[in-house]
Amino acid sequence: MNTTTQAITEASTSRYISVQVGESTFQIHYNDAGAGAETVVMLHGSGPGASGWANFNRNIDPLVGAGYRVLLVDCPGWSKSDTVVNTGSRSELNGNVLKAVLDALEIERVHVIGNSMGGHSAVAFALANPQRVGKLVLMGGGTGGPSQFVPMPTEGIKLLNGLYREPTIENLKRMMSVFVFDPSALTDALMQARLDNMLARRDHLENFVKSLEANPRQFTDYGTRLGEIAAPTLVVWGRDDRFVPMDVGLRLMAGLPNARMHLFSRCGHWVQWEHADAFNRLVLDHLAH
Numbered sequence: 468m469n470t471t472t473q474a475i476t477e478a479s480t481s482r483y484i485s486v487q488v489g490e491s492t493f494q495i496h497y498n499d500a501g502a503g504a505e506t507v508v509m510l511h512g513s514g515p516g517a518s519g520w521a522n523f524n525r526n527i528d529p530l531v532g533a534g535y536r537v538l539l540v541d542c543p544g545w546s547k548s549d550t551v552v553n554t555g556s557r558s559e560l561n562g563n564v565l566k567a568v569l570d571a572l573e574i575e576r577v578h579v580i581g582n583s584m585g586g587h588s589a590v591a592f593a594l595a596n597p598q599r600v601g602k603l604v605l606m607g608g609g610t611g612g613p614s615q616f617v618p619m620p621t622e623g624i625k626l627l628n629g630l631y632r633e634p635t636i637e638n639l640k641r642m643m644s645v646f647v648f649d650p651s652a653l654t655d656a657l658m659q660a661r662l663d664n665m666l667a668r669r670d671h672l673e674n675f676v677k678s679l680e681a682n683p684r685q686f687t688d689y690g691t692r693l694g695e696i697a698a699p700t701l702v703v704w705g706r707d708d709r710f711v712p713m714d715v716g717l718r719l720m721a722g723l724p725n726a727r728m729h730l731f732s733r734c735g736h737w738v739q740w741e742h743a744d745a746f747n748r749l750v751l752d753h754l755a756h
Contacts, residue, residue: 475500475528477520480500481496481498482498483495483547484497484568484571486567486568486571488564493543493551493564494548495540495564495568496547497519497538497540497541497568498537498539499536499537499538500536501530501534501535502536503534503535504534505578505601506536506537506576507530507535507537509522509523509526509538509539509579509581509582510540510581510585510586511539511541511584512582512585512736513557513583513584514583514627514642515627515631515671515672516661516662516663517545518546518547518664519541520539520546521661522585522737522739522740525739525740525747529747529750530747530751533754535578538572540565542557542561542585543560544674544675546664546668550670551678552678553674553678553681553682553685554682556591556685557584557588557678558584558587558590558591558686558689559591561584561585561591561592562588562589562591562592562596565592566595566596566599576599576600577600578602578603579592580603580604580606580739581603581604581605581606582607582608582737582738583710583736584608586607586609587608587611587686587687587689590603590696591689593696593698594689594692594695594696597697597698600696600698601698601754602699602700602753603698604701604750604753605700605702605703605716605719606703606704606739607703607705607708607711607716607736608711609702610688610718610719611687612688612689612690613688613715614711614712615714616712616714617712621711621712622710623709623710626642626645631672631675634662634672636658639665640658643658645709645735646709646735646736647734647737647740648707648733649733690718690722693723696723699725700725701728701729701753702720702726703731703738704716704728704730704738705731705734705736705737705738706731707735708734709735710736711736
């Protein structure tokens with residue numbers, strides 16, 4: 468039984484660390500919650516105003532309660548981490564940043580949960596550092612390959628890129644209306660908080676657009692290399708995902724040698740938020756068995 472009485476908050480778990488990746492130095496923001504012999508890293512998606520805390524605040528308590536240390540790492544260009552104009556593979560940049568953070572914290576082996584861009588980053592990290600990965604959870608991302616059935620870029624990605632260029636409440640609501648299956652669950656307070664996060668770091672918005680202009684294909688297609696990943700992997704998807712269609716998840720299943728998939732109906736691109744309780748049970752079972 469977890470006897471922790473102090474509430475886990477963003478402020479109480481907020482940390483910064485300076486890391487060197489190639490010739491670049493980044494100050495990286497992360498949240499550090501819980502304690503235990505095993506560490507779970509959570510990697511967020513690429514939406515404007517995204518952060519580890521915004522993506523995963525419904526999923527932290529169950530993991531901490533089960534005895535895991537939980538790290539939410541904000542990638543360069545998001546939240547309170549340093550900004551960047553990225554001209555190469557963002558998947559590999561984020562994977563290299565994660566390795567540098569773990570090195571600095573002296574953590575050798577982790578489980579990694581990645582949502583959307585975080586899934587791509589998790590795969591990049593696993594390919595480069597196979598001995599440092601316990602288990603993987605990939606949601607709405609993992610390989611940058613195209614859907615075989617839905618025109619690319621998808622409806623959701625078009626709205627996301629438009630929001631980066633014109634960060635207004637109207638464009639935010641337009642994107643979020645297809646981000647989740649049931650947008651009625653998105654409160655005005657949540658929308659305003661997300662908009663405030665976006666506008667607080669206009670440099671992130673501007674540099675994301677510059678990155679796309681320099682390299683429209685920010686996320687590497689790892690389809691031909693998925694067979695190299697031996698880590699037990701749980702693939703989780705929303706049947707109604709209008710950002711990354713579910714056939715991309717089936718592509719992961721076809722390529723990963725040690726994977727299983729759970730598909731949610733009435734669910735968009737944010738499984739861990741839209742179906743938090745069921746998602747948390749799935750993840751805890753995957754990590755424990």
